[in-house]
Amino acid sequence: MNEISWFICLGCGALWLGLQILWVAGLPRQLRRGEVEHADKGTQKAFMLFWFDQYAWIGISLSLIGIIFIIYGGL
Numbered sequence: 001m002n003e004i005s006w007f008i009c010l011g012c013g014a015l016w017l018g019l020q021i022l023w024v025a026g027l028p029r030q031l032r033r034g035e036v037e038h039a040d041k042g043t044q045k046a047f048m049l050f051w052f053d054q055y056a057w058i059g060i061s062l063s064l065i066g067i068i069f070i071i072y073g074g075l
Contacts, residue, residue: 007073015066021059028056 029036029049039045 004073007069011066011069011071011073013066014062014069018059018062018064018066021055022063025052025056025059028053028060 030053037049039049
């Protein structure tokens with residue numbers, strides 16, 4: 001396989017994983033409209049909200065990287 005095919009394969013994998021993460025975690029609270037959920041500092045709920053936001057940002061990043069790799073491999 002040449003180098004371009006690897007970009008397409010890796011891009012599809014990153015896009016698939018990123019979309020799965022977004023399906024589970026949803027959008028991060030920073031990108032949601034309207035009322036967002038808050039919790040008191042230092043509580044278990046605040047900890048979980050923080051990590052769901054981080055998980056969602058990882059999903060967005062992987063999806064964007066996957067799209068960029070697919071486009072680069074296709075050109």
